[in-house]
Amino acid sequence: MALPKPQEPSIASQADHRDRGITLRAVGMGVLVSALSSGWVAYSRTAADTSSVNITHLPVSFFAVFVVVLTINLILRRRPGSSGLGPSEMLTIIAMGLVAAMIPARGLTGIWLGLMAVPYYRSTPENGWIDYVQPHLPDYLFPTNDGNQTTLLYEGLPGGAAIPWNVWYLPLFWWLTLILAGFTVCACITVILRKQWVEHERLDYPLLAPILETIDDVHDASGGNKWPDYFKGRLFWIGFGIAFGIIGWNMISYFQPTWPRISMSPNKGLFYFARVFPPLLTHINTYTIGFGYFVKLEILFSIWFFHFLLMSEIALIRKTGFQFGRMHQSGGGWGDPLVQWQCLGALFVFVAWGFWAARHHLRDVIRKAFFNDPGVDDSREMLSYRTAVIGFIAGNLYIVAWLHQAGIEMALLAITVPASIIIYIALARFVCESGTLYLGLPTSPLDMGYQILGTETISARVLTASATSHALRWMYFMPALSQGAKAIDRVKGNRRALFWAVLGGLLTALAVNIWMVLYLGYKYGAFNFTDYPFARYAPRLYDAVVANIKSPERASWERLVLFAFGGILMAAFTLLRYRLPWWPLHPVGFIVTTTSLLHEITAILIVWLFKAIVMRVGGVQLYRYFLPLFFGIIVGRATGVLVSFIVDLIWFPGGGHHVHGWA
Numbered sequence: 001m002a003l004p005k006p007q008e009p010s011i012a013s014q015a016d017h018r019d020r021g022i023t024l025r026a027v028g029m030g031v032l033v034s035a036l037s038s039g040w041v042a043y044s045r046t047a048a049d050t051s052s053v054n055i056t057h058l059p060v061s062f063f064a065v066f067v068v069v070l071t072i073n074l075i076l077r078r079r080p081g082s083s084g085l086g087p088s089e090m091l092t093i094i095a096m097g098l099v100a101a102m103i104p105a106r107g108l109t110g111i112w113l114g115l116m117a118v119p120y121y122r123s124t125p126e127n128g129w130i131d132y133v134q135p136h137l138p139d140y141l142f143p144t145n146d147g148n149q150t151t152l153l154y155e156g157l158p159g160g161a162a163i164p165w166n167v168w169y170l171p172l173f174w175w176l177t178l179i180l181a182g183f184t185v186c187a188c189i190t191v192i193l194r195k196q197w198v199e200h201e202r203l204d205y206p207l208l209a210p211i212l213e214t215i216d217d218v219h220d221a222s223g224g225n226k227w228p229d230y231f232k233g234r235l236f237w238i239g240f241g242i243a244f245g246i247i248g249w250n251m252i253s254y255f256q257p258t259w260p261r262i263s264m265s266p267n268k269g270l271f272y273f274a275r276v277f278p279p280l281l282t283h284i285n286t287y288t289i290g291f292g293y294f295v296k297l298e299i300l301f302s303i304w305f306f307h308f309l310l311m312s313e314i315a316l317i318r319k320t321g322f323q324f325g326r327m328h329q330s331g332g333g334w335g336d337p338l339v340q341w342q343c344l345g346a347l348f349v350f351v352a353w354g355f356w357a358a359r360h361h362l363r364d365v366i367r368k369a370f371f372n373d374p375g376v377d378d379s380r381e382m383l384s385y386r387t388a389v390i391g392f393i394a395g396n397l398y399i400v401a402w403l404h405q406a407g408i409e410m411a412l413l414a415i416t417v418p419a420s421i422i423i424y425i426a427l428a429r430f431v432c433e434s435g436t437l438y439l440g441l442p443t444s445p446l447d448m449g450y451q452i453l454g455t456e457t458i459s460a461r462v463l464t465a466s467a468t469s470h471a472l473r474w475m476y477f478m479p480a481l482s483q484g485a486k487a488i489d490r491v492k493g494n495r496r497a498l499f500w501a502v503l504g505g506l507l508t509a510l511a512v513n514i515w516m517v518l519y520l521g522y523k524y525g526a527f528n529f530t531d532y533p534f535a536r537y538a539p540r541l542y543d544a545v546v547a548n549i550k551s552p553e554r555a556s557w558e559r560l561v562l563f564a565f566g567g568i569l570m571a572a573f574t575l576l577r578y579r580l581p582w583w584p585l586h587p588v589g590f591i592v593t594t595t596s597l598l599h600e601i602t603a604i605l606i607v608w609l610f611k612a613i614v615m616r617v618g619g620v621q622l623y624r625y626f627l628p629l630f631f632g633i634i635v636g637r638a639t640g641v642l643v644s645f646i647v648d649l650i651w652f653p654g655g656g657h658h659v660h661g662w663a
Contacts, residue, residue, distance in 0.1 A: 019086040021493030026089035027501045031508050033069060033093055034100030037061045038509035040645070041104035042516040046529045050648050050656030051641055054101055056437040057479045058207040060287070060660055062101035064638040069093065070214065077218065077225040088491045090215050094208075095484035095498060096505030099183075102480045103509040108179070112472045113517050114538035116171060117526065120145035121154045122539055128546040136464035138406055140174055143167040153518070156525035163522045172514065175472065178402050182474025183506060185395035186481050187499060189425065191381045191388040192365050194485040196358040197432060205486045206294040206435025210631045212487065230631040239632025240639070243286040247640030247659050251647060254657055264663035276318040278311055278336075281599050283663035288437055288600045290634035292607035293626070295435040297615060300608035302589025303434070307601050310339050310593055341451075341559040343442040343594045345566030346573075347426045350591060353574055354429060365389065382488060382498040396421075399474065407465030412449045412458065416470060419445035424475035426591070428482035434588050438662070439479075440596040446470040454555035455548045467545045477506075524654075599662040 037054075041061045044050045053061040070090070077084035085093075103109055119137060123129035143150055149164040157163065197203050205212075210230060217228040230236065246262050253259040264286075270279040292300060314336050355362065368376035369389040378385045400413055423441055430439055446466055455463065481502075488498055520526075526534050573587040593601075614622050641660045648656035 019088050019492050021086075021088045022092055022491060022495070022497050022501065023089055026085060026092040027096075027504065029069065029085070029089070030093040030096030030501060030505050033062070033065050033097045034505035034508045035512050036065050037097060037101045038104050038512040039516060040065070041101075042513045043520070044645060044656070045104070046517060046520045046526075046534075047524055047654060048645070048648055048656045049654065050645050051658050051660035053641060053645075053660060054104055055661065056287070057431045057439060057483070058098075058291070058437060059101040060638050060641050061104075062097045063634070064642040066093065066097060066211070067635055067638055068642075074218070074225075074227060074231070078227075087215050087218075088493065091212075091487040091491050092498065092501060094211065094487040096502050098480040098484050098487075099477055099502050100505040100509035102476055103506070104513045108473060108476055109510065109513045109517065111537055112175060113514070114534040115468050115471055115541065116142055116175070117150045117153050117521075118534070118538040119542055121150045127543060128550070129542055132460060132546045132549045133464055133542055136407065136461040137468075138465075141171050141406060141468075143171050153521045154525060154527040157522045163519065165518075168518065174402075176510070178399065178469075178472065178474055179510070181395045181398045181402070183477050183503070184391050185399065185421070186424070186475055186477040187502070188383065188388040188392040188395065189421070189478065190428075190481040190485050191383045192362070192385070192392070193358070193425075193482075194381060194489070196361045197429070197482070198486055198489050200361060201357070203429075203432045203486075204294075204296060204435070205432050205483060206296075207291055207431065207437065208483055208486050209294045210291075210627070210634065212490070214631075230628050231635075233628050235626065235629040236632040236635075239290070239629040239634075240636035241632075243290070243633045243636030244640040244643075245636075246286065247637070247644055250659065251644055251657075254647065254652065269663070273311075274315065277315045280311070280601065281662075282602045283599050284606065285438075285600055285603045285663050286633050287637045287660070288603040289607045290630045290632075290637060291435055291437055292604055293611055293630035295607075296586070297608070297611055298584060299434045299586045299588060300604055300611065301584060302586040303436075303593060303597070304589075304601055304605045304608060305585065306589040307593040307598065310343075314339060337443075337559060338562060339594050340442045341562040342566035342569070343591050344448070345563035345568075346570035346587070346591050347442060347566075348422060348563075349567040349570040349574070350587060351422050351426050351429070353571075354425075380489070380495060382495045382502075384496075403465075403469055406469050407461050408469065409458070409462050412453060412462065412466060415449040415452055416445040416466070419448050420475050424478040428478040430588055430592055431479040432482050432486070434586075434592065436592055436597050436600075438596050438600050439592055442591065442594050444470070450548075450553075451556040451559050454553060456552035456554055458548075458552075460549045463548050464545055467541055467548075471541060 037059070038061075041054045041059075044053055044061075051060070053059060053064075073084045073090070076082050119129055119133055119142065123134060144167050145151060147164065147167075149167045152161075152164070214228040214230050217230070218225060220226040246264065250261045253261050264284045266282045266284070269282055271282050272279050317336065317338055364373070364376045365385045366389070367373040368378055368385040370386075372386070376385070381388070383391065396417065400410075400417055403413055403417075404410060423445055427439065427441065430436055449466070450458075458466075484502065488495060491498065517526075521529070529535060570587055570590065573585060573590060576583045577585070577587060597604075611623070614626060618625070637660070644657060644659045
């Protein structure tokens with residue numbers, strides 16, 4: 001009898017054997033990527049005056065650097081005797097880099113450092129900061145200006161003078177403890193919800209989908225190394241050429257000012273249907289189009305459908321004259337509070353429904369955390385469930401104690417802290433499910449507290465403390481950590497070390513960004529920074545504090561009525577989606593359309609139309625055929641932004657060109 005022929009090891013097992021899991025070199029590379037991403041943003045938005053490379057939930061500052069690392073790694077893997085970084089190592093870099101890219105400029109530290117520096121330098125008897133703001137600023141949270149330390153930050157040091165680091169140590173320390181507490185809370189929430197979102201509900205994570213595909217697609221049929229399909233072929237280079245070609249064409253005008261430029265914002269970015277309608281923002285962003293192709297068709301349709309529906313609602317409101325807040329302002333946005341609070345109510349119901357759907361999983365988390373139930377497995381998480389639950393509770397207690405010590409009343413904290421948790425969980429869910437790059441909040445947790453309590457019941461000290469401390473968005477890590485959880489799901493080996501790796505990337509980004517912003521400020525003068533936080537956001541916030549103190553408002557119960565109305569609508573949309581298989585609208589579109597996503601609505605409409613035609617004509621097969629085209633668009637956009645930045649560094653230092661933003 002013939003013996004059975006021994007089977008060759010499968011390709012998957014060969015790949016698993018080569019996958020080293022979490023390694024020291026992967027963590028080191030993640031730290032390097034974190035430093036480069038953070039430094040790029042800091043220099044770009046201060047001294048170089050170039051693009052806004054971190055205003056999305058998959059920032060170009062991270063993606064471009066990661067593509068460089070990925071390309072070099074692919075080249076190394078094809079060399080005989082060199083395996084390069086394995087999948088788990090690349091995924092570790094992604095998890096670290098995503099969080100680190102949220103730190104600089106508009107993400108976190110730009111707003112925070114601007115608020116710390118400006119209240120003494122730009123105070124005048126006319127703006128009221130001396131009388132209404134400065135007396136309520138805690139000394140341990142704001143650097144002193146007794147020796148013109150913050151004045152010199154804005155105007156630059158005289159020759160030979162040393163940077164006064166000593167006035168920054170104490171404020172930086174205490175603010176950093178709040179940041180780390182917020183990071184801990186977000187990390188614990190991510191651990192608690194990861195299995196529900198990744199394994200039970202199987203969310204799509206459209207922003208990560210093409211990246212994860214390229215990491216997986218590195219072996220051929222025989223188990224040898226190969227280039228990922230997304231990175232080769234005519235369609236990839238066509239997409240790359242379109243996105244990079246637009247930026248490359250416009251780069252010629254850097255050297256030849258008369259060279260005609262390609263505008264990606266037709267009609268100067270605004271199109272009015274009628275007099276009372278808010279404008280349609282006409283920015284065409286290739287970065288949005290590239291990632292939009294990986295988003296479900298029903299979500300793309302729902303976003304633009306609800307956008308036009310709410311535009312019509314605002315037009316009706318304006319026509320009838322029923323209003324109690326700011327209407328359309330110059331700049332193209334529409335933020336009518338009638339619609340914002342309606343969508344905020346929908347957001348809370350959306351999160352509540354998510355908790356209800358996850359009730360069995362959350363029950364398992366509690367059983368494991370408090371009773372160590374052996375039937376519940378948490379070995380695949382970067383923290384144990386017990387650590388996550390305790391960390392969530394302890395982190396929130398520290399945040400409440402910190403904010404209360406800074407001067408905020410417990411009544412206000414009882415609204416804003418839970419609201420922050422709910423709103424940022426929703427934001428993370430939106431990013432992971434809908435793949436929306438440019439996504440903000442319908443309104444802030446602090447505005448909720450103001451409208452519910454009324455500023456007439458809040459003292460000047462509390463108004464000052466709440467405005468400054470809540471401006472630091474300590475929960476802003478949620479979207480990045482939630483996307484990182486998807487990447488972590490594929491990492492081999494013990495994942496407990498990942499928490500410390502991600503924390504290391506975060507601390508690296510913070511250190512690089514804080515040092516660069518303060519160094520460049522004292523060297524060149526932060527008054528010359530064109531970045532939004534230093535130039536406009538901080539002064540505007542302190543002006544708003546003075547306005548609230550001088551002209552307090554009563555509680556706005558009308559907004560709560562709209563909040564309840566939006567919640568009822570969301571409940572109805574959710575019920576219809578789950579009860580009627582043919583229902584075409586996804587509830588998430590109703591909430592996100594009033595946020596900064598409105599800047600991308602034209603790009604979303606374009607990619608929806610293309611994808612709808614593709615799916616109708618050729619189905620899934622034709623859809624997959626065009627995937628390299630749109631991945632090429634993403635890579636071309638990121639490469640163009642990086643090349644433009646390098647050109648600015650060499651030929652136009654300090655006078656860069658803006659090639660990436662809303663358009």
